[in-house]
Amino acid sequence: MTTESDTRRTTQKGGPEQEIVFKDSMSVRHALDWIFAILVFIATIIGLVVLAVLLMDIARDGVTRLSWDFLTSFPSVSPENSGIYPALLGSLWLLGLTALFSVPLGVGAAVYLEEYASDTWLTRLIEVNISNLAGVPSIIYGLLGLGIFVNLLGPVTGGQSLISGALTLSLLILPIIIIATREALRTISDSVREGGYALGATRWEVIRSHLLPMALPGALTGTILALSRAIGETAPLIVVGAATYLTFSPSGPQSAYSALPIQIYSWVSQPQPAFQVNAAAGIVVLMLVLLLTNSVAIYLRNRYQRRA
Amino acid sequence: MATNAEQKGRSGDALWRRESRTRHFRERAIKIVLAACAYVSVLTTFGIVFVLIFETIDFFQEVSIIGFLTSTTWSAAFANPQFGIVVLISGTLLTTVIAIAVALPVGLLAAIYLSEYASTRLRRWLKPALEILAGVPTIVYGYFALTFVTPFLQETIFPQLTIFNALSAGLVMGVMIIPTIASVSEDAIYAVPGSLREGAYALGATKREVATRIVVPAALSGIVAATILGISRAVGETMIVAVAAGALAQFDFNPLDPAQTMTAFIVQVASGDTPTGSLTYNTIFAVGTTLFLITLVLNIVSYLFVRRFRETY
Numbered sequence: 001m002t003t004e005s006d007t008r009r010t011t012q013k014g015g016p017e018q019e020i021v022f023k024d025s026m027s028v029r030h031a032l033d034w035i036f037a038i039l040v041f042i043a044t045i046i047g048l049v050v051l052a053v054l055l056m057d058i059a060r061d062g063v064t065r066l067s068w069d070f071l072t073s074f075p076s077v078s079p080e081n082s083g084i085y086p087a088l089l090g091s092l093w094l095l096g097l098t099a100l101f102s103v104p105l106g107v108g109a110a111v112y113l114e115e116y117a118s119d120t121w122l123t124r125l126i127e128v129n130i131s132n133l134a135g136v137p138s139i140i141y142g143l144l145g146l147g148i149f150v151n152l153l154g155p156v157t158g159g160q161s162l163i164s165g166a167l168t169l170s171l172l173i174l175p176i177i178i179i180a181t182r183e184a185l186r187t188i189s190d191s192v193r194e195g196g197y198a199l200g201a202t203r204w205e206v207i208r209s210h211l212l213p214m215a216l217p218g219a220l221t222g223t224i225l226a227l228s229r230a231i232g233e234t235a236p237l238i239v240v241g242a243a244t245y246l247t248f249s250p251s252g253p254q255s256a257y258s259a260l261p262i263q264i265y266s267w268v269s270q271p272q273p274a275f276q277v278n279a280a281a282g283i284v285v286l287m288l289v290l291l292l293t294n295s296v297a298i299y300l301r302n303r304y305q306r307r308a
Numbered sequence: 309m310a311t312n313a314e315q316k317g318r319s320g321d322a323l324w325r326r327e328s329r330t331r332h333f334r335e336r337a338i339k340i341v342l343a344a345c346a347y348v349s350v351l352t353t354f355g356i357v358f359v360l361i362f363e364t365i366d367f368f369q370e371v372s373i374i375g376f377l378t379s380t381t382w383s384a385a386f387a388n389p390q391f392g393i394v395v396l397i398s399g400t401l402l403t404t405v406i407a408i409a410v411a412l413p414v415g416l417l418a419a420i421y422l423s424e425y426a427s428t429r430l431r432r433w434l435k436p437a438l439e440i441l442a443g444v445p446t447i448v449y450g451y452f453a454l455t456f457v458t459p460f461l462q463e464t465i466f467p468q469l470t471i472f473n474a475l476s477a478g479l480v481m482g483v484m485i486i487p488t489i490a491s492v493s494e495d496a497i498y499a500v501p502g503s504l505r506e507g508a509y510a511l512g513a514t515k516r517e518v519a520t521r522i523v524v525p526a527a528l529s530g531i532v533a534a535t536i537l538g539i540s541r542a543v544g545e546t547m548i549v550a551v552a553a554g555a556l557a558q559f560d561f562n563p564l565d566p567a568q569t570m571t572a573f574i575v576q577v578a579s580g581d582t583p584t585g586s587l588t589y590n591t592i593f594a595v596g597t598t599l600f601l602i603t604l605v606l607n608i609v610s611y612l613f614v615r616r617f618r619e620t621y
Contacts, residue, residue: 036516043417108345135607137544147359232445235546
């Protein structure tokens with residue numbers, strides 16, 4: 001009560017017009033605030049709504065087409081007999097080979113930059129270079145793979161082969177693995193390193209026995225997320241010549257190959273609606289594979305975190 | 309004490325010496341191997357630049373660089389081919405503008421919500437949930453744009469929409485870029501010191517006024533960086549436009565018509581059988597060089613803006 005009369009007295013001193021302007025504007029401002037709060041909430045939710053619609057749309061189109069036959073058949077000119085067997089196998093091959101190439105390189109580079117490299121212009125150049133590579137469009141990596149792995153090193157890699165595809169994907173995801181591993185190494189307290197040196201361990205001994213195991217959860221999560229990105233990549237594989245119509249399964253690293261996203265792209269591009277259904281079913285399989293890899297990442301992270 | 313330690317040191321020394329040479333050698337070898345891993349990234353950049361320049365020089369020996377930059381016709385597959393890169397750039401520009409028109413307002417408002425309105429617990433759930441949008445393979449978005457968004461728009465707003473069009477591709481691409489813009493802007497908005505907000509509240513500002521008049525202007529360089537990063541993603545995005553925007557290269561800014569981007573052209577050529585060393589083969593590298601230069605400039609500008617907002621606070 002006293003405060004209210006107090007305010008009234010002060011505002012009356014300033015003139016009655018000011019009091020009215022102030023009051024009017026307050027209700028408008030509060031209304032605007034309320035609208036704005038709803039607006040920002042909608043903006044946050046809208047992406048998730050689209051995601052839900054997308055997942056439901058694909059499930060509705062594709063789930064009925066899924067069968068054991070679909071998983072174990074080869075592509076065919078008739079949509080009903082087509083399957084994704086060689087594409088699924090190709091994707092698993094790519095996953096394995098890409099992990100084989102990219103993980104040692106990425107972790108090695110991260111350890112060097114975080115534990116060995118001194119702060120020189122050369123180190124800074126490598127760092128700027130890595131963050132720039134993370135922003136290069138994936139299709140440019142495809143052109144790199146086409147020029148180097150498919151054509152220049154064709155006699156070694158076998159041209160348009162699994163190796164060429166996996167090497168291209170490895171270079172594509174290398175920056176992600178390096179950045180994730182560096183961040184994991186950076187969170188380890190220096191007392192661990194100093195403790196190791198105090199006991200007479202060399203730099204590498206400390207890295208191998210303490211730093212790498214401690215950085216494992218973070219590095220592993222980042223690596224698996226990077227690999228799941230590699231599984232979903234389409235554009236670079238088209239450029240380095242993954243096949244869309246393969247009647248045999250890949251026999252070795254130098255074999256021709258297909259991959260899940262490539263097979264989906266080839267079906268999406270067909271005008272017949274039955275092939276579009278195949279594409280949706282292929283997408284369901286691809287999304288299930290991604291869900292699986294991401295769950296593994298989360299599971300491993302939780303498990304190792306608990307142990308540490 | 310001292311003698312004890314000395315004795316221990318001496319016996320330790322003997323053990324130490326016997327090993328030290330191999331140990332020292334191993335340490336050096338490991339350091340070199342690890343450094344080599346780090347230099348692979350530099351080699352990658354060199355590889356990209358080398359391949360692009362090499363093939364592009366081949367291309368410009370057959371096609372005049374002036375025609376490439378000034379012609380407004382792109383007909384690479386025809387008997388008398390015309391290479392006006394402007395046409396592909398216009399297609400890229402059109403889809404990018406549509407994507408940013410979706411992603412910038414939505415991403416920025418989402419960033420404001422996450423940083424200024426959401427509780428810490430909700431924020432911890434919403435941020436990773438939004439990130440899922442960036443993890444969905446782009447071929448999936450392409451399918452969604454072609455088989456859901458286009459028919460939906462045809463039935464509701466634009467009956468004259470063609471099956472392949474820039475609008476659906478751009479809209480879906482915008483959704484894909486939301487997390488990029490939201491996440492980088494949120495970092496910038498979150499970094500604005502609390503004292504600025506408190507000062508504004510003390511002067512009688514409401515929460516909306518603090519967010520839009522104080523926090524957003526203070527985080528502006530970070531938001532600009534986020535937007536440029538989003539543009540760079542949109543320019544380099546391939547599968548959505550290759551699937552949903554069609555393969556008709558024309559100099560036309562009508563979003564209801566088909567459009568071909570630089571990336572979609574590369575995919576179109578690479579999907580067919582193109583003999584190595586042919587003019588068409590070289591064309592994709594010339595287009596790739598243009599694309600690489602554009603994204604490089606965008607990434608550098610974005611990097612400079614990010615560094616600026618980091619230096620301020």
